[in-house]
Amino acid sequence: MPEAPEVQTVLSTLETQIKDVSIEDVLIYYPKIIDNVEVETFKNQLIGQTFHSFNRLGKYLIFGLDDYDLVVHLRMEGKFYLYNMLCENKHIHIVFKLNSGTYMSYHDTRKFGRMYLYSKKKIFMHILVLKMLDMIIWMKE
Numbered sequence: 573m574p575e576a577p578e579v580q581t582v583l584s585t586l587e588t589q590i591k592d593v594s595i596e597d598v599l600i601y602y603p604k605i606i607d608n609v610e611v612e613t614f615k616n617q618l619i620g621q622t623f624h625s626f627n628r629l630g631k632y633l634i635f636g637l638d639d640y641d642l643v644v645h646l647r648m649e650g651k652f653y654l655y656n657m658l659c660e661n662k663h664i665h666i667v668f669k670l671n672s673g674t675y676m677s678y679h680d681t682r683k684f685g686r687m688y689l690y691s692k693k694k695i696f697m698h699i700l701v702l703k704m705l706d707m708i709i710w711m712k713e
Contacts, residue, residue, distance in 0.1 A: 574646055579631050582652065586633075586676075587626040589654055594622040594671040595637075599658075602665035605678070607686045614689050618642070618668070643688040644678075650685030653677045 574582070598615040600606070606614045617640060625636030635642040644650070653659075655675045658667065666678040666687065678685065 583626050590623045597669040599667040608688045641690045645686050647684035648682050650680040
């Protein structure tokens with residue numbers, strides 16, 4: 573499982589590569605990765621959104637878009653890769669086609685990672701919930 577510094581490295585690297593880049597399409601091969609909204613809603617709401625901010629809360633990546641926050645937990649083996657063409661791989665579960673001509677692929681061998689999409693208006697309540705979950709997990713360790 574990636575530790576917080578490794579998660580920060582992922583976030584910082586993605587920020588240098590996709591900041592101010594827009595999502596043209598979303599290809600979803602394993603819908604169970606999307607946790608809090610319907611698959612079609614997830615896809616439709618992300619198309620046309622631009623990556624503006626990059627934050628982390630514990631091991632959660634928070635991508636600030638125009639109208640939404642895309643929250644990602646990599647869990648055990650989740651990774652993002654950027655490709656110049658659409659790649660086929662049985663471990664690629666979601667692909668974001670970007671207006672820069674690249675494809676940002678979410679790769680997860682074990683399929684444990686999760687993605688959540690929140691309206692900007694509702695994210696603060698969900699951040700509080702995430703903080704509480706992190707505290708509970710920390711107290712159990």
